[in-house]
Amino acid sequence: xxxxxxxxxxxxxxxxxxxxxxxxxLPPLNPDEVAIRITATAINPVDWKIRDYGIFLKSYPAILGxxxxxxxxxxxxxxxxxxxxxxxxxxxxxxxYDASTFQEYCKMPAALVGKTPRSVSDEQAAGISLATVAxxxxxxxxxxxxxxxxxxxxxxGSVVGNGKAIVVLGGSSSVGQYVIQLARLSGFERIxxxxxxxHEGALKRLGAHVVLDRKMTTLGDYEAALNGVALDFVxxxxxxxxxxxxxxxxxxxxxxDAGGAVVTVLGADEGARLLGASKEPAVEVRQVMGLGSLPxxxxxxxxxxxxxxxxxxxxxxxxxRPNRPVVVEGxxxxxxxxxxxxxxxxxxxxxxxxx
Numbered sequence: 001x002x003x004x005x006x007x008x009x010x011x012x013x014x015x016x017x018x019x020x021x022x023x024x025x026l027p028p029l030n031p032d033e034v035a036i037r038i039t040a041t042a043i044n045p046v047d048w049k050i051r052d053y054g055i056f057l058k059s060y061p062a063i064l065g066x067x068x069x070x071x072x073x074x075x076x077x078x079x080x081x082x083x084x085x086x087x088x089x090x091x092x093x094x095x096x097y098d099a100s101t102f103q104e105y106c107k108m109p110a111a112l113v114g115k116t117p118r119s120v121s122d123e124q125a126a127g128i129s130l131a132t133v134a135x136x137x138x139x140x141x142x143x144x145x146x147x148x149x150x151x152x153x154x155x156x157g158s159v160v161g162n163g164k165a166i167v168v169l170g171g172s173s174s175v176g177q178y179v180i181q182l183a184r185l186s187g188f189e190r191i192x193x194x195x196x197x198x199h200e201g202a203l204k205r206l207g208a209h210v211v212l213d214r215k216m217t218t219l220g221d222y223e224a225a226l227n228g229v230a231l232d233f234v235x236x237x238x239x240x241x242x243x244x245x246x247x248x249x250x251x252x253x254x255x256x257d258a259g260g261a262v263v264t265v266l267g268a269d270e271g272a273r274l275l276g277a278s279k280e281p282a283v284e285v286r287q288v289m290g291l292g293s294l295p296x297x298x299x300x301x302x303x304x305x306x307x308x309x310x311x312x313x314x315x316x317x318x319x320x321r322p323n324r325p326v327v328v329e330g331x332x333x334x335x336x337x338x339x340x341x342x343x344x345x346x347x348x349x350x351x352x353x354x355x
Contacts, residue, residue, distance in 0.1 A: 001073045001084050003035045008355070009103030010332045011061045015054040019102070019335050022061070026098055026107055031078040034110045036088060040126035041101040042067040042325070043351040044174070046094075048339040056094045065101030066092040069116055069125035079110045087116040089309070091129035091301075093293045102335060104355050111302045112293060114309030117316035124322040127350035128308065128315075131174035131323070134290030135182055136300050138175075138235055138263040144288045145233050145263055150300065151185035152307040161188030165229040167222060167250055168192070170238035171208060172199040172348040174323050175265055179235045180206045181320055190229035192222065199348045206321060222250050230256045239266035244285055248276045251283045261286050323350040331355050 003026055010019040029035055050056055050064050069089040072082050082088070090113045092106065093099035099108050116125045138144035147160045166183050170176045171193030183191050184207030192210045193203055200211040210225040231254045234247035247262035252275075261284045262272065268285040276283035292301035307313055314320035326349045328338040335353060342351045 007104040036070040042127035063100040067130040068101035069122040089125035114305035123325040133292040135178040164232040165190035176237035239264040241269040244272035
């Protein structure tokens with residue numbers, strides 16, 4: 001098995017255009033890289049935003065896609081942890097077209113790749129990496145909450161959440177589901193989330209203690225849900241202006257000690273910033289960028305992939321569950337249809353195509 005000399009890829013010829021199917025090839029592997037045949041790639045909001053608005057791109061034609069699963073077809077000279085035929089999952093690299101996932105083959109640094117356990121399908125595995133990295137960045141990196149000990153650094157889970165509560169706005173989103181699970185693994189005593197109540201049972205199985213109706217909940221309902229447990233911070237996985245402001249209001253009313261942060265995955269809303277600074281306790285709004293290949297984040301993402309993957313990892317042992325995939329049939333030819341489906345809005349599931 002090897003990377004073919006040419007393969008199909010979905011190309012954006014110019015800014016704002018739709019995808020066209022073309023052929024391309026990969027350069028030789030660097031010593032620390034693996035080549036991967038992509039069997040499933042997930043769709044995230046950032047993908048259609050890049051397609052439609054050209055953010056993050058410096059040149060065209062461009063190849064997008066940053067969330068995938070596949071099979072190793074070759075390994076670099078210094079790679080010892082992977083072999084040809086291994087099933088893997090990974091977060092591609094935005095702007096690096098050889099490491100993008102809307103194509104049949106790509107190459108990646110081996111340290112940023114996880115092994116897919118037998119109990120997880122490629123369609124499930126394809127939706128794990130990007131949203132998990134966003135959640136990990138928001139929880140443990142200093143750009144987000146900056147919790148001191150990620151759960152893989154302590155057997156049985158970290159103690160950083162002992163005696164504390166977290167509020168997760170948008171718990172049924174891809175990021176929200178992973179934040180809930182990481183908060184559970186970090187030992188948070190109280191995990192409160194907002195979502196459509198159709199997802200209540202699923203979110204409680206992931207670790208949420210209370211699921212509040214996102215359409216009907218008042219500010220006072222959060223006090224009852226916290227049940228006297230000290231609120232540590234709010235993770236806003238939706239990050240619209242109204243949810244950011246709600247996060248600020250929750251912290252200002254219920255945080256027991258000084259200061260606090262609302263962690264967002266989109267740009268900080270100026271109204272939320274002003275609200276956070278308008279009264280005590282002061283609340284910051286902090287946007288995180290979950291780009292796992294950044295040198296400043298690899299201290300988190302490299303051990304994360306090792307603990308998620310493999311037959312003894314969190315996925316295989318049921319400690320961490322993938323989002324539920326919904327497959328748009330038709331492969332790369334239906335990529336824009338899948339992007340449009342995600343743009344129209346999904347809840348509790350991950351849109352996936354199989355190139």
